[in-house]
Amino acid sequence: MPVRVPRLILAFAIACACAGVPAALVAQDPAPALPSVPFSEWLAQLRQDALAKGISERTVEAALSNIEPVPVVIERDRTQAERTLSIDQYLKRRLDRKTVKTAREMAKRHAGVLAKVSAQYGVPPGIIVAVWGLESNFGRFSGVRPTIASLATLAYDNRRAAMFREELFSALRILDRGDIDLSQMRGSWAGAMGQPQFMPSSYLKYAEDFDRDGRRDIWGSE
Secondary structure (H helix, E strand, O other), X not given: OOOOOOHHHHHHHXXXXXXXXXXXXXXXXXXXXXXXXXXXXXXXXXXXXXHHOOOOHHHHHHHHOOOOOOHHHHHHHHOOHHHHOOHHHHHHHHOOHHHHHHHHHHHHHOHHHHHHHHHHHOOOHHHHHHHHHHHXXXXXXXXXXXXXHHHHHHHHOOOOHHHHHHHHHHHHHHHHHOOOOHHHOEEOXXXXXXXXXXXXXXXXXXXXXXXXXXXXXXXXXX
8 A cells, every 4th residue: 555645744744843842933032142161161171071971082082173163053053944934934845846746756665664664663654754855855965064063063052052962972972882983974053863863862762773784874774
């Protein structure tokens, strides 16, 4: 039986992505205060904290040397579509005919594995395809920004420092475990990675080696 991915399911996936966003999407938070210490001092303390959490010196040295805040990451954080568009504007922008057509094609192409995943985890195939499509254009674009630099920038910024600090430690743990090389750990400006755009903490909790090849590869493996 073919998997249907109607516009309603794609809209549902967008709604999930926007969960927790205030109803007044156009409202902006007041500009946060600038960090109180220079980035170099902040980074030195972060390195010590990472070592204290059991992350290896090899990983800390490789990942946290020669990095600087990335201004465009802060700019993107302040101008997210989910915060500057109404929900109707956002849906109109994302739910174009091409995306819906591709979603249906991908659902048909991957019907076998989608059925297996759905049977094991209880998530309808249409929802899986919708999230896949909206998060990374069906794996075609999962982001090009170095994850560590992006997360370090957002952890240094005061707006959501605590959250992104923990995400940065999670990313370092992923590197420490050897799940991916530092040069290949790239994603969105906010640190979301791979085809499902998992944040590092979500990767540690939920990523699966479904094809049993020994790697939880959310970057290259469909």
